[in-house]
Amino acid sequence: MTALRVAVLGAKGRMGSEACRAVAAAEDMELVAALGRGDDLGALSEAGAEVVVDLTRPDAVMENLRYAVTHGMHAVVGTTGFTPERLRTVRDWLADAPSTGVLIAPNFGLGAVLTMKFGQIAARFFESVEIVELHHPDKLDAPSGTAVRTAQLIAEARRAAGLPPAPDATASALPGARGADVEGVPVHAVRLRGLVAHEEVLFGGTGEMLTIRHDSFDRVSFMPGVLLGIRRVAGHPGLTVGLEHFLDLD
Ligand SMILES: NC(=O)C1=CN([C@@H]2O[C@H](COP(=O)(O)OP(=O)(O)OC[C@H]3O[C@@H](n4cnc5c(N)ncnc54)[C@H](O)[C@@H]3O)[C@@H](O)[C@H]2O)C=CC1
Numbered sequence: 001m002t003a004l005r006v007a008v009l010g011a012k013g014r015m016g017s018e019a020c021r022a023v024a025a026a027e028d029m030e031l032v033a034a035l036g037r038g039d040d041l042g043a044l045s046e047a048g049a050e051v052v053v054d055l056t057r058p059d060a061v062m063e064n065l066r067y068a069v070t071h072g073m074h075a076v077v078g079t080t081g082f083t084p085e086r087l088r089t090v091r092d093w094l095a096d097a098p099s100t101g102v103l104i105a106p107n108f109g110l111g112a113v114l115t116m117k118f119g120q121i122a123a124r125f126f127e128s129v130e131i132v133e134l135h136h137p138d139k140l141d142a143p144s145g146t147a148v149r150t151a152q153l154i155a156e157a158r159r160a161a162g163l164p165p166a167p168d169a170t171a172s173a174l175p176g177a178r179g180a181d182v183e184g185v186p187v188h189a190v191r192l193r194g195l196v197a198h199e200e201v202l203f204g205g206t207g208e209m210l211t212i213r214h215d216s217f218d219r220v221s222f223m224p225g226v227l228l229g230i231r232r233v234a235g236h237p238g239l240t241v242g243l244e245h246f247l248d249l250d
């Protein structure tokens, strides 16, 4: 068996260092490059990387991804900050590289992926929904990419079911008190020392409440998803958003 040649960008970061350990320990992979901020992306070509894993920052990821796609390397991306406009740009790059695969995974945690799936299923049965995401205080962005994606999927399911906006009689509020509005779903962000990555999806109906909660207590929780993405990305040419598309969930 030939080992997959994998490069990690953001290799000294919280996620990147964990990913380097996971790739190095995987029998079917070889860690051929581990790059940090300021390193020359040409090292990816020199190392003959087949799959590039990006775990950097929203302000760095697009340049890295462009390099990978234009040099025929598949990419597995955990970095946040993917707006609809950024996704369009990636699709445009991929149009010129039809056999290249890019996976953008808002969350590699299998429990987090299932939380999104369960949220989608529950969405049409409840009048109210709000999301609370809780993270370590060194996180640069809010709300989390996972919470934004969860809200979008729930909003889509509510629209498909013809549900009206969730009830909310709030007539006055301090700015931020009702959270960020993601397609009509309020998303609240907590930043607390001691936390890693957590999400609660709260559904409310007459006389009842359903809470779906996921906790990543350690970044090792993301690694099975990272490795799965690396193994499967070449078999999914084009852009895939969400690890759920690599799992046989339906
Ligand atoms: N999809 C998922 O499951 C997860 C995604 N994340 C996301 O991954 C990203 C990284 O998170 P953390 O590891 O916590 O951040 P971090 O700040 O610990 O690590 C980022 C690393 O990237 C490096 N870096 C910055 N620019 C770079 C460049 N141009 N090339 C190479 N390296 C560069 C930084 O120096 C730093 O070492 C964030 O966007 C975060 O939200 C984090 C956890 C799970």
Ligand SMILES: O=C(O)C1=N[C@H](C(=O)O)C[C@H](O)C1
Residues within 6 Å of the ligand: 080, 106, 107, 135, 139, 140, 143, 144, 145, 146, 147, 196, 197, 198
């Ligand atoms: O920055 C983090 O830590 C995380 N970022 C991702 C996000 O924004 O959703 C994934 C996970 O929540 C951890």
